Amino acid sequence: MTSSTTESPVTVEEEVLYSSTVTAVGEQVATFVEGHGILVFFGVDSPVELHDFSALHEATVATAGPRTGDVIELGGARIPVLAVGSVVEANLLNLGHIDLKANGAPEADMPGDVNLPVDTLVVPSAGDTFRILRPAGPVASPEDRS
Amino acid sequence: MSDYKSVTISKGRGGWGGPLVITPTADKPLIYSVTGGGIHPVAARIAELTGGQAFDGFKSSAPFDKIAVAVIDCGGTARVGVYPMKKVMTVDVHATSPAGPLASFIKEEIFVSGVGVNDVVEK
Numbered sequence: 001m002t003s004s005t006t007e008s009p010v011t012v013e014e015e016v017l018y019s020s021t022v023t024a025v026g027e028q029v030a031t032f033v034e035g036h037g038i039l040v041f042f043g044v045d046s047p048v049e050l051h052d053f054s055a056l057h058e059a060t061v062a063t064a065g066p067r068t069g070d071v072i073e074l075g076g077a078r079i080p081v082l083a084v085g086s087v088v089e090a091n092l093l094n095l096g097h098i099d100l101k102a103n104g105a106p107e108a109d110m111p112g113d114v115n116l117p118v119d120t121l122v123v124p125s126a127g128d129t130f131r132i133l134r135p136a137g138p139v140a141s142p143e144d145r146s
Numbered sequence: 147m148s149d150y151k152s153v154t155i156s157k158g159r160g161g162w163g164g165p166l167v168i169t170p171t172a173d174k175p176l177i178y179s180v181t182g183g184g185i186h187p188v189a190a191r192i193a194e195l196t197g198g199q200a201f202d203g204f205k206s207s208a209p210f211d212k213i214a215v216a217v218i219d220c221g222g223t224a225r226v227g228v229y230p231m232k233k234v235m236t237v238d239v240h241a242t243s244p245a246g247p248l249a250s251f252i253k254e255e256i257f258v259s260g261v262g263v264n265d266v267v268e269k
Contacts, residue, residue: 031247038223040224048207050224050228087221091221094182095204109245110223111240111242112240
């Protein structure tokens with residue numbers, strides 16, 4: 001199911017925690033991304049009322065959610081994760097749901113937030129690959145997951 | 147159909163909004179759980195006390211005009227606003243407050259958060 005389009009190569013030192021392919025992009029996604037710096041994903045099985053503002057995706061790897069210091073890769077762009085709320089992993093693994101916020105903030109305001117640097121999000125396209133990558137070696141400390 | 151009972155749902159620790167009084171009717175019987183892992187215990191409790199019908203939103207879709215209350219496990223951005231925007235009473239099991247692109251729809255008359263099973267009581 002992995003997209004055959006070009007992806008930035010994963011070095012052997014990175015672990016792929018999550019990998020999916022975008023299957024559809026709702027009409028409101030551009031407004032969320034360009035107006036609010038927010039990109040919402042849901043799994044393809046999510047209720048239809050959530051599809052308008054969501055990028056739907058289908059995962060082939062789903063082992064863990066992100067934590068501070070991981071890298072979000074979307075459509076070939078690599079974006080560092082600044083902070084992660086407490087319910088992000090459960091929502092991602094259970095529902096395929098994740099809220100990316102390009103707010104540059106060092107702490108997650110809401111339990112579902114994944115903070116990224118400002119102006120790092122673009123509107124995805126169907127067929128794009130979404131991945132969460134974890135560098136090998138020393139990892140972020142546990143309190144970063146609070 | 148006078149078999150339905152009312153419950154009062156209050157905010158839990160760190161929560162916001164409410165309290166909401168929920169009374170299913172024959173026209174609006176559904177306790178709509180839009181949560182991971184099947185029917186959430188809070189939705190099950192509301193259904194048990196009211197006589198409403200617990201419904202898993204990730205298994206199939208429900209018509210909005212049949213929903214007495216939506217129970218979500220939203221982290222604060224999307225689902226917190228979607229259901230209030232559609233005038234559906236909304237219970238978030240996580241302690242969120244109005245935020246996100248749809249924040250303007252989140253009012254204390256229609257939304258309550260941080261809700262646990264013990265925050266649902268018979269009215």
